[in-house]
Amino acid sequence: MAATAQYLARAASAYKNKDGNLLSQILFIERDSNVGKIINEILPESSNLRALVLKTLPGDDQLRLADLMGSVLQYLCDTALGHEQLVLLRSLRLSKVYESAIKMFALRDSAWFNPCIQQLTLWVLQVAEEKADIARQDNSRDRLVAAITTATNGPLKTAAADNKLLEPLRQLAPRSRDITFWLANVLLKRSFELRDTLASAEPILTFLAPQMENLHLFTRAEQVTFRYYAGCVFLAKEELLIAREHLIIAFDLCTNKSPHNKRPRLLSAFGLTSRFLPLILAIRSGDRSLFRKHLDDNMEWFRKKYIYIILRSKGEALVLRSLFRRTVLVTRKLWPAENPNLPPTVQFEHLLIAALFSYRYPAMGDMELSTWDKTDMEAICASLIDQDPPSFLSPQDATKLNWIELQMRSSSEVQMLTLEDLIARYGPHPYLLAKLGTIFDQAGAPAMALEEYRKTQEQLSVAGFQDDTFNAFVDQFARTIQEEFKQILNSVNKGTYYQGWRPTKLHKFPLNLPHLPLGHQEVKDEWSQCFHPQSIMFQRYLTNVAIDTCQIEATFLLTPESVKDLVFRGISDGLVATAPESAVTDSDKVKRILNDVIAAYDLLADVVADPFKLDREYVCRLHKVLMKTCRFEGRRYNPPGVTRTKTGQTVVISNPNYTISCCSYLQVDEELVYICKMAKVRVPIAQSDMQV
Known part of the structure; x- marks a missing residue:
């Protein structure tokens, strides 16, 4: 066991001295000249290699190194059994080595282990890709996904959570795990080799969130690479604003030694120059035939990127804009204006000649060119007028x-x-x-x-x-x-109604309300003590009333368990679970609606305390608060805070059995004013003071 003991002793020495570079070399034992001797020595012990490690290593290093080195020896033992199973066994056993290394990397003050994790991560990803030679391509992709996921949830998550300061990196003792963005860049690069890039890339960006404020402390190469891949991820998610920020920083951080070449080189590296450069040249020259020819020749590539339609529609508009601009410049030189101070004029005949040349080769979906005339040019010019937002916007x-x-x-x-x-x-x-x-x-x-x-x-x-x-x-x-x-x-x-509309003043209402039962004051006093506005019970009661209000109106429908959870834990912390037949299923929207209803109740409390505040404007203000979220119903808009007199809407309630006419929009404001005055008069304390 001399070769094995010597090998384990070197590992123990590297661990004791916190020498990650030396331990990294030892972990890749396949390159060692003594690998044959070690394999022959451990084969009889293959049933209990961990015990062999514990027996060989010094006592101080047993607990931390036993799992890692035992996994390495098991890897050597298994991969020596048969060449035909070599790649598969390497993958299975290497994953065990990687899991043991991840555990060691997660220990406190283990930043010295950075080189080992870096090399092992590259090795795991490389082996996952090599299996394409002996396995089906889709299975190979699945194993690569698994390798990326393991590295993301393991060392990347650990490194990203390390909150030690990174500057100055070399003076820290012990050093921080300063390989966060190195790992992220390696994993993001491999993620873009997969069909479903976002599934692997999004968790990486999520784990990096705590370290984004420290990104400027890492090397410029790591910053540029990460910004580029992050921008590509957000492009794939169609979040263009965030993608633009990342890509601009990536370009700006590139070396300035080749300012004219850095962008073309980056584009060429990913095969984008050959795809987009002919389109750009066609747009600049105003050659629509050349633009469509290249676009249609590469239709399959653009279609798979989900940009063919938008390139075709927006690109053709840019081609025409460039064509007409060139036409105006040429005609101004050939036929100078008599008064140079006047704005230049455009002759539609000239634009028509230029357009016929630009469209000389018909493409799919084109109109017959022989039918084009000056009116077509006029319509195209009107549509091409610059409609960009004005300069006052940021x-x-x-x-x-x-x-x-x-x-x-x-x-x-x-x-x-x-x-x-x-x-x-x-x-x-x-x-x-x-x-x-x-x-x-x-x-x-x-x-x-x-x-x-x-x-x-x-x-x-x-x-x-x-x-x-x-x-x-x-x-x-x-x-x-x-x-x-x-x-x-x-x-x-002109319709016939089961019940027609009558003004409020024509209806008969009781004149001696309210009829209060005996003992009502005691109930009111007890209620005020138990449910004062600052009490938890009152807040729960108000939440329950708000939920009932929305469910009666069928704004949304919640499960009984969800109602109970929202009432007892509050709207912000409660769980929203909608019934299958609910019109609204978005939990955030449900909570916003409930908050709107409670805000309306708070506003209503003022008029309950002082009924003289009730008027048409107060009702409109109450409605605006209540409908803050509910005003959007699909693609339709329900105007908040205004009456039907302003919106001009006519309302009729009908079903197969009856039809009811509602107040005409011309009389809604008048009716609302009357109802508010009547409500004030019928408040007992106000009867002697109000004049209608």
Whole structure:
């Protein structure tokens, strides 16, 4: 056992001296000239190699090194049994070695073990890839996924959780686990070799969150590599703003020795130059035929990246923009304007000639070129007018606004909330108000759209602008929606109803309310003591009432267990579990709705204490708070804080058995004012003071 004992003694010495580089060399024993002797010596002991290690190592090193070195010897023993099973056995036993190494790396003050973990991680990933030669490709990918997952949940998680300061790295005693981003970069690179990159890459980024503020302390090479891969991950997730931040930093941190070559080299390294450069050249020259030829020749590649459609639509617009710009520049040189101070004019005949040349080779989906005329050029020019956000927006906000407009899947809720946030921060700018009005119109709230358009007109007037075209559009829009509102109202008024609408003042109400039972004051006093507003019981009661309110209105439906948990633990900590038939299933949205209802109850408490505050404006303010989240219903918008007099909506309640007519939108405000006054009069303490 001389060779084995000598080998284990070297391992014990490396561990005792905290020499990770020496131990790293020992762990890769296959390169040792004595490997044959060691294998022959351990084969008889293969049934209990850990006992052999415990017997050979000094006492101080037994507990920490026994598992690791026992796994290494078992690896040597098994891989020597047969060449035909060599790769598979290497994989199985190497995973045991790696697991033992991970345990040692997780021990306190084990940063000296960094070189071992680095080399073992590379070895594990390499062996996982080598199995492609003897296993099916998909199985090989599965093993690579397993290797990446093991390394992510093991050494990467441990290193990322090490909160020791990294600067200066070399002066720390003991050193921190400063291989966090080295491991992350290796694992991210292998993740991009898989079909489902995000499944492996997202946990890596999650574990790195605590170390992001320390990224600048690592080497520049590690920073650039990580920023690049992180940007690619967020690109795959279609989170362009975050991806842009990472990629910009990656480019800016690249060496400045080759400023003209660093970007092309990075693109060429991943085969992007050959794919995109011809498209860029075609866009610059305004050659639509060349653009479509290269795009369609590489359709399969672009399609697999999910960018073919967007490249085709946006790229062709850029081609036409570049083509028309070149045409204007050429015509200005050939036919100079008589008055150079006047803006340049565009001849549609010239644009038509240029477009016919650019479209000389027809592509799939093209119109017949012989049918093109000047009116087509006029329509294309109108669509190409620059519609980018104005300069008063920050680059981040401008990019965000462009992105939600480009995303066809962006809901009205996302667009509306974004615009409302921008208006709150930048003020009522005409550009933002007009955009918000368009979103209101698309969401089925034309009256709210008209209000935003009116605000736009006011802001333009204050700034000294007079847009006759926009004013004509607003006037026509106002006439159109008013006619629609009246047509719907007239058609409803002609119907036959089981119950027609009558004004409130025509209904008979008891005049001697309230009828309070005997002992009511004692109940009220006891309730006030047990359920005062600051008590836990009152908060639970209010939460329960809020849940019941939403469930009665079928806003959402919760399971009984979820209701109980929300009531006793509170809305923020409670568990939301919706019933299968619930209209809303998003737990965060359910909690926001409940918070809105409770906020409305808090507001309602003021009018309960002082009924004289009740008026139409108070009711609208209450409704605005209540509908803060519920105003979005799918792609439809329910305007909060306004009455139907403003929205122009006509409401009829009907089912197969009966139809009930509701108040006309023309009379809603009048009715609401009357109801508020009547409520004040019927409060006993106010009867002697109120005048209706």
